[in-house]
Amino acid sequence: MDLAKTESLDLPQAEPAKGGSVGAPRLTWMERAIVPAGVFLLLIGLPWLHPGYRLLSLAVSTGVNTIALCGLAILFGQAGIMSVGHAALMGVGAYAGAILARDLDMSFWAALPCAALLAAAVAGLVGLPSLRVGGHHFVIITFALCGLFTIVLTNGGAFTGAATGLDIAPIGTVFGVNFSKLQNLYLLAAAFVLASIGLMRLVMTSSYGRTLRSIRENETLAAALGVNVGLHKIVAFMISGAFAGVAGLVQVYFLQHISPDLYGAFPSVYIALMVMLGGPRMLLGPLMGAFIVTFLPEVLNLDPIDARIAYGVGLILVILLLPGGVMAGLAHLYLSCRRCVVRS
Amino acid sequence: MIALEVKGLRKTFGGVVALDGIDLAVGLDDIVGIVGPNGSGKTTLFNVVTGALKPSAGSVRWLGEEIGGMAAYQIARKGLVRTFQQAMSFPALTVRENALIAHEHGARSGTRAVVPDALLRFVGLDGREDEIAGSMPFGNLRRLGLALALAARPRLLLLDEPAAGLNDSETEQLAGIIRRLPGLGVGVCLIDHDMNLMTSICQRLIVLDFGAKIAEGRPEDVLNDRKVMEVYLGAPT
Numbered sequence: 022m023d024l025a026k027t028e029s030l031d032l033p034q035a036e037p038a039k040g041g042s043v044g045a046p047r048l049t050w051m052e053r054a055i056v057p058a059g060v061f062l063l064l065i066g067l068p069w070l071h072p073g074y075r076l077l078s079l080a081v082s083t084g085v086n087t088i089a090l091c092g093l094a095i096l097f098g099q100a101g102i103m104s105v106g107h108a109a110l111m112g113v114g115a116y117a118g119a120i121l122a123r124d125l126d127m128s129f130w131a132a133l134p135c136a137a138l139l140a141a142a143v144a145g146l147v148g149l150p151s152l153r154v155g156g157h158h159f160v161i162i163t164f165a166l167c168g169l170f171t172i173v174l175t176n177g178g179a180f181t182g183a184a185t186g187l188d189i190a191p192i193g194t195v196f197g198v199n200f201s202k203l204q205n206l207y208l209l210a211a212a213f214v215l216a217s218i219g220l221m222r223l224v225m226t227s228s229y230g231r232t233l234r235s236i237r238e239n240e241t242l243a244a245a246l247g248v249n250v251g252l253h254k255i256v257a258f259m260i261s262g263a264f265a266g267v268a269g270l271v272q273v274y275f276l277q278h279i280s281p282d283l284y285g286a287f288p289s290v291y292i293a294l295m296v297m298l299g300g301p302r303m304l305l306g307p308l309m310g311a312f313i314v315t316f317l318p319e320v321l322n323l324d325p326i327d328a329r330i331a332y333g334v335g336l337i338l339v340i341l342l343l344p345g346g347v348m349a350g351l352a353h354l355y356l357s358c359r360r361c362v363v364r365s
Numbered sequence: 366m367i368a369l370e371v372k373g374l375r376k377t378f379g380g381v382v383a384l385d386g387i388d389l390a391v392g393l394d395d396i397v398g399i400v401g402p403n404g405s406g407k408t409t410l411f412n413v414v415t416g417a418l419k420p421s422a423g424s425v426r427w428l429g430e431e432i433g434g435m436a437a438y439q440i441a442r443k444g445l446v447r448t449f450q451q452a453m454s455f456p457a458l459t460v461r462e463n464a465l466i467a468h469e470h471g472a473r474s475g476t477r478a479v480v481p482d483a484l485l486r487f488v489g490l491d492g493r494e495d496e497i498a499g500s501m502p503f504g505n506l507r508r509l510g511l512a513l514a515l516a517a518r519p520r521l522l523l524l525d526e527p528a529a530g531l532n533d534s535e536t537e538q539l540a541g542i543i544r545r546l547p548g549l550g551v552g553v554c555l556i557d558h559d560m561n562l563m564t565s566i567c568q569r570l571i572v573l574d575f576g577a578k579i580a581e582g583r584p585e586d587v588l589n590d591r592k593v594m595e596v597y598l599g600a601p602t
């Protein structure tokens with residue numbers, strides 16, 4: 022239709038909005054840049070603060086989870102689809118890395134695209150039948166995927182190392198950098214974290230992110246306006262699978278030993294928990310969620326059983342008090358304080 | 366020229382016959398009204414024609430092509446776009462984002478792209494581009510619903526009770542917008558219970574009762590039809 026003719030159309034104005042500010046208050050670029058800049062400096066600079074071996078290991082674990090969580094944040098935060106099978110997709114990447122290194126002598130770098138593509142393909146296979154039927158079915162099927170995956174791994178004989186799992190040699194020296202040193206491995210993980218956050222931002226700010234949000238907000242309306250809802254749900258799940266596959270690959274080279282219990286139902290639920298805890302719609306939510314869940318037991322000196330209880334209670338508290346996660350809560354708090362300061 | 370042609374369309378939900386063999390033809394410069402009591406199958410007709418529901422029997426042809434049973438998004442991309450009886454939006458997104466979604470998907474071919482901002486101006490939502498859709502009052506949500514459908518570049522627009530919940534002046538504005546659409550290359554087929562609105566903007570009325578078409582023609586003729594009067598005023602004794 023040609024709206025050129027309607028430019029001068031003198032339609033009455035819509036009724037004015039009630040109340041004060043309706044949209045989000047505008048932040049200056051300084052306010053918007055300061056937190057990401059601080060996080061960036063801390064991520065890159067951590068080794069120079071001389072953290073102990075233990076702390077640096079926890080930081081690498083946080084990094085591994087953050088990579089996977091960025092993918093899950095795209096799936097859950099943008100498209101509104103929850104998966105409780107993400108540990109299994111990480112496992113696909115991890116086992117792919119270990120098996121490719123053992124049988125084909127493939128390096129970390131060569132295995133990287135393989136792990137991503139394989140995990141995305143598994144996600145596609147799982148998503149194809151289950152995403153069409155809708156929310157609850159999908160959650161249950163992704164949960165079942167974890168169970169199935171552990172069963173396959175434990176019964177995979179020598180190929181998957183059965184219940185004992187597989188070992189893998191460290192990445193070794195590439196371009197003169199020795200990745201067997203934890204510091205350097207940390208920096209590698211940090212680079213992957215930054216890349217993951219960057220990719221997540223790219224998706225969130227692109228028109229593709231908008232398409233995913235339309236599905237999250239109102240599937241029926243999206244379809245009625247021409248959005249291929251079924252396709253984009255599967256693609257979103259595959260994208261999140263690729264992130265999980267890469268996370269698994271970094272993890273296997275970090276741990277140098279993997280076993281099926283790392284990729285079962287419990288770790289999957291933890292990952293889902295982390296994304297909700299941190300804030301699935303916030304750029305730094307994944308990092309925050311992974312950080313809290315990895316470091317909290319350490320800081321509070323919790324044993325594993327207590328830690329599980331703490332996670333459960335923490336999750337309930339967050340869902341009740343901070344439905345958008347910790348990062349969204351912090352952002353909200355900042356905006357409220359700012360409003361008070363501006364007003365006074 | 367007939368663009369949408371429905372023949373013998375049936376839709377049943379278990380034992381409930383919601384559409385009982387509907388025949389219908391709509392052109393691209395028409396404004397056709399569909400009326401009927403609650404539960405007579407009006408919304409179901411839109412649902413089946415636009416692919417939200419699969420027909421039980423019968424055919425739906427759009428620009429000569431059979432589209433019965435196609436997915437909703439495919440039908441929308443062919444230029445057959447509907448709005449919803451309950452004002453629908455993407456509530457957590459801004460008005461502009463809402464419009465961009467429809468703009469970026471929607472029909473592929475045909476008319477030149479209209480910038481979403483011009484459309485928002487067209488429905489009277491200019492200046493509200495950055496508002497969160499879900500925080501707007503109902504009247505503006507209705508405007509947004511119309512803007513979204515138009516942003517998808519329809520050739521035929523199916524409006525499901527667009528005036529429901531609007532006050533008199535808003536309804537008058539809506540009528541003004543709808544009247545302009547055929548001139549802009551968009552045919553209109555609309556459902557509404559507001560007979561004043563329907564008789565003032567429709568060239569043709571179709572009356573449904575229990576899933577069947579009981580009358581069709583010029584508004585003044587249809588409303589004086591004996592069968593229609595029975596349906597609306599109760600059977601004469």
Ligand SMILES: Nc1ncnc2c1ncn2[C@@H]1O[C@H](COP(=O)(O)OP(=O)(O)OP(=O)(O)O)[C@@H](O)[C@H]1O
Pocket residue numbers: 378381382383401402403404405406407408409410450
């Ligand atoms: N998804 C569905 N499942 C089962 N029954 C349905 C469904 N949709 C509609 N119906 C039934 O089909 C009949 C027609 O409903 P429809 O919503 O099309 O009526 P309508 O003419 O739009 O009414 P109203 O004026 O109240 O909007 C009703 O009896 C309704 O209960």
Ligand SMILES: [Mg+2]
Pocket residue numbers: 407408409450
């Ligand atoms: Mg209806």
